Structures are given as structure tokens and as C-alpha cells.
Amino acid sequence: MPLSKPATRAGPLSTYGVPALATDLAGLPDALVVTAENDPSRDALKDYGHRIRAAGVQTALLRYPGVAHGFMSQTGTIRRSNLACAEIGGLLRAKFATPRPVTTQQVTAQHGAT
Numbered sequence: 001m002p003l004s005k006p007a008t009r010a011g012p013l014s015t016y017g018v019p020a021l022a023t024d025l026a027g028l029p030d031a032l033v034v035t036a037e038n039d040p041s042r043d044a045l046k047d048y049g050h051r052i053r054a055a056g057v058q059t060a061l062l063r064y065p066g067v068a069h070g071f072m073s074q075t076g077t078i079r080r081s082n083l084a085c086a087e088i089g090g091l092l093r094a095k096f097a098t099p100r101p102v103t104t105q106q107v108t109a110q111h112g113a114t
Contacts, residue, residue, distance in 0.1 A: 020048045025055035030100065032091060034062045034084065039069040058100070060091055 015022035033049035035042045046061065053059040064071065067080050075081045 020044070020051075025052045025057060028052055028055070028057045030058040030095065032060045032062070032088065034072070034088065035064070036067045036069055036071050037063060037065045038067065041069070062087065 013021060019025065019028055031049070031052055033045055033052075035045045039045075042063070046063070049059055049061040053061075062084070064080055064084050067078060071078055071081050072084060073081075075085055
């Protein structure tokens with residue numbers, strides 16, 4: 001879905017459901033942005049990754065060359081998919097082994113001011 005068209009059959013998309021539509025991305029949780037070289041959403045996702053990183057969000061950007069959108073679901077047939085799963089698993093394992101403390105700014109951004 002193009003991020004430039006913020007509407008669905010149910011109505012407009014919210015920034016809660018699609019954070020990329022928000023103007024202020026500060027306070028979002030850490031992110032892992034994975035793209036395929038041959039993916040129609042690749043550039044929009046890369047831009048989003050750079051935006052959240054610039055907003056102070058700890059962000060890892062991974063692009064896998066030579067594969068298309070959906071490659072992650074093809075473990076067993078595409079070797080690069082297996083590699084991506086192993087790398088992403090390693091990053092997540094390391095992240096959850098030493099999580100950063102949640103800040104008040106993150107809680108407010110996720111749940112609104114009280």
C-alpha cells in the first residue's frame with residue numbers, strides 16, 4: 001500500500017496504525033526495517049527508516065540484494081531468505097538480551113498524554 005494515500009475502505013489511516021504518516025516520529029520504539037532490493041515499497045521503507053533514525057529512534061536498516069518482495073516467506077527455496085532470518089534473529093536476540101529502558105517520552109507517544 002502506498003504510504004502517500006492514507007485511506008482504506010474503513011476510512012483514513014491513523015498514525016497509530018501507520019507511524020510513517022506521522023510528522024513527529026520521536027518516541028517510537030526501536031525499529032528493524034528490512035527491505036528487498038526488488039520491492040516496490042523499498043524506497044518508502046528506506047526513507048521511513050532514515051526518518052525514525054533522525055528522530056532519535058534506535059534503528060537498524062537491512063536491505064537484501066537480489067531478492068523481491070515476499071522473499072522472507074521463501075525459506076527453503078531462496079538461500080538469502082535463510083540468511084535474512086538468521087541475521088534478523090541474531091539482531092532480535094541481542095536486542096532482547098539487553099533491552100533499553102522505556103522512557104516517559106515513549107510511553108506518552110504510544111498511549112497519549114495523561
